[in-house]
Amino acid sequence: MRFDVNCSILFTGLPLLERPAAAKAAGFDGVEFWWPFAAAVPDDHEVDAFVAAVEDAGVRLVGLNFADDIAEGGRGLFSRPADRARLRDNLDVAIGIAERLGCTALNALYGNRVAGQERQQDVLALENLALAARKAAKIGAVVLVEALNSYESPSYPLVSVKGAIDVIENVGEPNVRFLCDLYHLARMGEDLTAALAHPLVGHVQIADAPGRGRPGTGEIPLKRLLDGYDGWVGLEYKDPGLDFDWIKEFS
Template structure:
């Protein structure tokens, strides 16, 4: 098991381009990010500066979101018909970053429901976009991730169970679409976490303790037991203003 730190939720007291080095200084060899740019298709300077910051820090980019609307309070664009062009204009940019940095996982947040539009239409748009994204990701040796969130914090997000996410993954019809197993969100929804981790389509794991979304040890989840024997990257996607990573030593015991 290897821990990587999500620098879009941790180290946010530092400018974006300083976060990979801060993660390295804290002892991490891997980082992941939500979409790190303001523009849908950032200019070469923005992409190059981001990629250089990761390279110069000597860390692995483990995961990267495709263009998302998290800063605007959203939960992704893949199912949103009005954002189809905006999203598709971004796919090559995200895949290019992944190819340059050896990133093997690109997260495709499904998107909140759009009131007044057919849910069936939104789901069809999502599957089309996922299939296109998967083909572009495959060209650089990456997988596309589909994530289930919890309905308490994301009430308009339709994928709130392992089954819901797996149905979408299978519907996309591409061999490199995988499940992002976020134990915090699944725990909030009462899912069987052991079964979720054992699912053959798991492509990446993220953790936070529950309730509270704090660092391991601040809630009720037996994360050490759950992850015992898991040998992939585990993304730290929790809230901790104090940046206390002392739990990792205890976690490994």
């Protein structure tokens, strides 16, 4: 098991391009990011600066979101008809960054519901996910589908393991996988042991619940759950103090 830092939720007191180096200085060899640019298609200078920041820090980019609208309160673009062109313009950009940095996991947030367009959204999401998966396959990457919790994301339709897995199976591409976020699943009362054991798990993220704090601040038995897991585990929790002493318990 290897921990990587989600630098879109940790080290946020620093400019974005300084966060990979800060993660390295804190002892981490991997980082992940939500979409790190304001635009779905940033200019070449912005992309080059981001790639250089990760490379110069000596860390691996473990995971990257496709363009999302988290900063505006959204939950992704894949199912949203008004964002169809924006999302599709982003696919090659995101996959290009992933290829340059050896990243093999790209998170495709489904998108919040739009009243009256639910059926259209589900059809569009499958089309967009299949397209993203075929493009990602060319660099040996997987596309991740994530279940969130309905308390913090009431308009997001995928709020269970089954909901996410059903979408993955309906896409029908072999490199679409489940992003197993133990925090969100715990909030929804899911069986976390069963979720981690699902054969379609492609990446794991953690935060303790309730509160979304660092491990040890809540009620999830993360050490027991992750015992024997040998993949990357993304730290996607809130901790202004940046206290990583809890990791000693996992060694």
